[in-house]
Every structure is written in C-alpha cells, then in structure tokens.
Amino acid sequence: MNCLQYKVAKAESFLPKLKALIDIAENHLYDEKLLASLEDAMVKITDMDEAVVAPLVGEALFSLHESRPPVEIVEKLLEMFPMALNVRNSDGLFPIQFAIDTVRNSKLYCNYMHLFVNRSCVGQLHKTLRGDEKRGTTIQILTFSFLLQNDYILEVIDYFCKQGFITKEDIDNFNLLTRSCHKQCKERFECLARWHKEALKTSRVEDKPLLYNLLSEENFDSVEVFLQVSFQLFPDESGLLFFGDYSEQDHVHMYQDILGFSFYETLEKVIRPISFPLLHQMCKRSEGVRLRLPFKNNLPFLRKLLDEDGRNYNQALFAHCNYYTLGRQTRVGNIAIEELETKDPVTGLLPFVTIAANNGSVGFIYDLLLKHPSALLNCIESSGGQKEKPMSLKRKRDDSN
Numbered sequence: 001m002n003c004l005q006y007k008v009a010k011a012e013s014f015l016p017k018l019k020a021l022i023d024i025a026e027n028h029l030y031d032e033k034l035l036a037s038l039e040d041a042m043v044k045i046t047d048m049d050e051a052v053v054a055p056l057v058g059e060a061l062f063s064l065h066e067s068r069p070p071v072e073i074v075e076k077l078l079e080m081f082p083m084a085l086n087v088r089n090s091d092g093l094f095p096i097q098f099a100i101d102t103v104r105n106s107k108l109y110c111n112y113m114h115l116f117v118n119r120s121c122v123g124q125l126h127k128t129l130r131g132d133e134k135r136g137t138t139i140q141i142l143t144f145s146f147l148l149q150n151d152y153i154l155e156v157i158d159y160f161c162k163q164g165f166i167t168k169e170d171i172d173n174f175n176l177l178t179r180s181c182h183k184q185c186k187e188r189f190e191c192l193a194r195w196h197k198e199a200l201k202t203s204r205v206e207d208k209p210l211l212y213n214l215l216s217e218e219n220f221d222s223v224e225v226f227l228q229v230s231f232q233l234f235p236d237e238s239g240l241l242f243f244g245d246y247s248e249q250d251h252v253h254m255y256q257d258i259l260g261f262s263f264y265e266t267l268e269k270v271i272r273p274i275s276f277p278l279l280h281q282m283c284k285r286s287e288g289v290r291l292r293l294p295f296k297n298n299l300p301f302l303r304k305l306l307d308e309d310g311r312n313y314n315q316a317l318f319a320h321c322n323y324y325t326l327g328r329q330t331r332v333g334n335i336a337i338e339e340l341e342t343k344d345p346v347t348g349l350l351p352f353v354t355i356a357a358n359n360g361s362v363g364f365i366y367d368l369l370l371k372h373p374s375a376l377l378n379c380i381e382s383s384g385g386q387k388e389k390p391m392s393l394k395r396k397r398d399d400s401n
Contacts, residue, residue, distance in 0.1 A: 058087025061095040064112050071111045078119040085119055100141045110152045117156055139170055143188050144179040154187045161195045168196040177203045178210055186225040197233040200226070201243060209244050215259060220266045227270045238281050239270075242291075256294040264298035272301060280307040280316035310345040318354045319344060332367040340372040352376070 057077055060067075061084055064074065078084065085095050099113040142157060160166040171177065171192055177199050180189040193200055205213035211230070214223045231239035242251050255263070271278055279302040282292050295302060303313045311319060314335060335351075344354050352368045355361075369376055 054081050054083035055087050057081040057084040058089075058095060061085075061087075061116075062089045062098055064099075071115065074112055075115055078115055082119055085116060094138070097138045097141060100138060113156070114152075117159070137174060139166055139176065140174050140179060143176045143185065143192065151187075153185075154191055157188055157191050161191070166192075166195070168199070171196045171199050172202065175203065178205055181210065181214070181222045181225055183221045183225055186228070189225055190229050193229045193233060200230055200233065200240060209240075211240060212244070215254070215263070218262065220262050223263070224266050224269055227267065231270060231274065231276055235276070236281075238278060239276075241278075242285065252290045255291070261298070264295075268299055268301075271299075275305050277305045277307040277313075277316070278302055279313050280305070280311065283313075283316045283320045312339075314339055314351070315342075315344055315354075318351050318360075319346070319358070321355055321358050321360045332364070332371055335368075335371075337372055340368060 057080075060077065061074075088094060089098060091098075096113065096116040099116055139160075142153060142160075157166065166176075176192050177189060180186075180192060182189075200211075201209065203210040208216065211223070211226050214220075214226060227239050227241075234240050237243060241255075270276075278299075279292060279295060282295065285291060306312055307316055340351055343350055347354060347357075349357065352365050355365055355368070
C-alpha cells in the first residue's frame with residue numbers, strides 16, 4: 001500500500017466515526033463536550049492532504065438533509081475542509097446547488113445553506129455559482145425555485161448582488177428576470193430588477209419583450225408581478241406599458257382589441273393603490289387620442305386622479321394638447337362649467353388660454369367660449385383690463401353735435 005492509498009484508507013475509516021458523531025448530535029445529545037470530541041477527531045487527520053479528505057467530507061455534506069446535524073458541527077467541517085464545497089455529487093451538483101435544490105421548507109437546511117454561502121465566498125464562489133450550465137446554474141436555481149423560503153433566499157440574492165457575485169451580465173445572460181417573474185418568487189424578481197432595472201426592457205422571450213410575452217400568453221399573475229415593479233422603477237415611462245413594439249402592431253390595437261377585461265383588472269390592482277395618473281401621462285403621447293379611450297372606459301377611476309403637478313385629467317389634457325389631440329373623444333358638453341373657470345395649477349391660465357397657447361384646435365376653443373362666454377371677459381379683467389363703461393344718452397347727443 002503506497003502513501004496515498006494509506007491516506008485514503010485512513011480518511012475512509014474516519015468517515016464512519018464522523019457520521020456516528022453526527023448521529024449522536026441528531027439524537028439531541030449535542031453539547032460542548034461532543035463538539036470538543038469532534039474537534040479532537042478532526043485534529044487526528046489534519047496531517048492528511050485536504051484534496052484526499054475533501055471528497056469524503058463533501059459526501060457528508062450531500063446527506064445533511066437526512067442526518068440533520070447541528071449547524072455548529074457543519075460549520076466546523078467547513079472550517080477544516082473548505083474544498084469540500086467544490087465537490088460534485090453523482091448528479092453533477094455542488095453542495096450549495098444541492099442545498100438550494102433540496103432545502104424545501106427546512107429552516108435548519110436554510111442555516112446549512114447560509115454556511116455554504118459564507119464559506120463559498122471565502123473560497124471559489126464564482127465557480128460554485130455558475131456550476132454546470134446544462135443542469136441550470138446555482139443562480140438560476142436560486143431565483144427560480146418555488147419551494148424555497150422566500151425571505152431567506154431573498155436575503156441570499158441581495159447579498160450576492162451586493163458582493164458582486166450576481167452581476168448585471170448574469171441577470172441578462174441567465175435570463176434571471178424571465179425565470180423569476182412569478183407570483184411565487186415576486187420578491188426575488190423585484191430584488192433583481194432593482195439591481196438591473198434596464199433588464200426589464202431588454203429581457204426577451206422568443207424575441208418579444210418580457211411584458212409582451214406575458215400578455216400574449218395571458219399570464220396575468222406574472223403581468224401583475226412585472227407591472228408592480230415596472231411602475232416603481234419606470235414611473236415616467238408608464239411602467240413600460242408602451243415600450244417597444246408588440247408583434248409589429250401598435251399599442252392601440254393591442255390594448256383595445258386584443259386584451260380583454262382581465263388585463264384591465266390586473267392593471268387596476270397595480271395602479272389603484274398607488275394612485276398612478278396613467279391617463280395624465282398618456283395625454284403626452286402622440287397616439288394618445290386613440291389610446292386613452294379603452295383605458296378611460298375600463299378604468300374610470302383614473303379620471304379622478306391628480307398628477308404630480310396637481311392637475312386633474314382635463315387640465316393635463318389641455319396642458320399637453322395640440323391641434324390633433326382634442327377631437328371627438330373630448331366633448332365640450334362633458335366638461336363642467338367649474339372646470340372651465342378653474343385655472344391651471346402650474347401656469348395659472350384658464351383652459352381656453354392653455355389650449356390656445358398649445359396651438360390647439362380653434363374650433364374647440366370656440367366651442368368652449370360658446371359654452372362659457374364670460375371666461376373671456378374674466379380673463380381680460382384678471383389680466384388688468386377694464387370693462388368700458390356704457391356711454392350715456394346725453395354724451396351720445398353731444399358727440400353727434
């Protein structure tokens with residue numbers, strides 16, 4: 001027997017003893033004395049090559065879900081043999097991958113995984129993270145598994161991002177947003193999106209932007225998850241509702257003809273709690289005249305909201321109008337007199353002046369003044385002008401002479 005064979009035999013003879021100690025700990029007899037015994041047993045093989053012992057310790061790491069030893073024992077193992085975390089099992093998984101894939105709802109196993117994460121960070125975490133791409137990387141398993149404890153996994157993902165072990169390139173290359181856009185792991189989706197919000201625009205499925213793929217699949221649970229995040233991160237872009245193209249068809253066609261009640265019901269769940277002034281933003285869009293109609297009809301509460309400038313819907317419409325945007329969908333008869341008398345909170349102008357300043361339709365302005373003719377007179381008075389006093393009959397005669 002050569003030296004290496006001797007070391008392997010010695011290590012193999014130690015492994016049953018180690019498992020016996022773990023079994024004792026499992027029977028709730030664990031105490032400081034046991035921990036000291038474990039340390040003593042480990043000291044006896046510290047003269048051996050770690051490369052020989054690590055695979056045997058790694059084998060023990062893959063059976064933690066069965067033996068469930070105290071965390072302190074596993075911590076000591078990893079302290080003595082950090083290379084064990086680079087050992088693969090018969091399925092080609094590293095211990096941290098196996099832990100993520102096996103953890104289920106075990107709080108104890110979550111603690112094991114925490115140890116794996118910390119020790120892997122000390123060692124070769126990048127290698128462990130990326131693993132075997134054919135089976136799915138650790139990052140992918142971490143973001144996609146439905147059965148993991150969400151709070152803990154969220155903590156791990158956030159930690160990886162902060163330490164630079166999950167990069168923006170990883171989020172793109174491994175399609176992490178696509179994999180995690182589900183109700184079961186929505187917190188993970190939000191966490192990753194906050195680290196790389198542009199991925200909400202660039203993530204694609206079958207060459208479609210992620211949101212439009214979810215819409216075409218009518219996966220409204222995932223649509224809700226996406227929009228909750230996109231409205232937070234892209235409020236000035238209407239939560240990316242109108243970003244890019246949808247199967248070479250315009251947004252008007254999609255939102256008016258393709259999607260039904262379920263879409264608007266989902267959208268309401270997202271924007272009603274945050275009072276998002278979606279219609280006000282749509283007034284700024286070039287296709288807004290046609291696009292606003294389905295949203296006004298299906299989400300009437302939007303008309304009652306104020307935007308960040310304190311404008312109501314009609315004030316926002318007047319402020320961003322042009323010759324084409326005030327058409328048949330905006331009827332003068334539907335505008336209350338009170339609104340025609342209310343000045344814009346930003347410019348201080350009356351509606352007909354605001355529309356005129358934006359090169360709005362002369363016909364529409366004329367209709368406004370017909371409905372509320374005193375508005376022009378009030379405007380003259382408020383600008384410092386004075387009404388001419390009626391000429392007396394005596395003065396008329398004097399002038400005629």
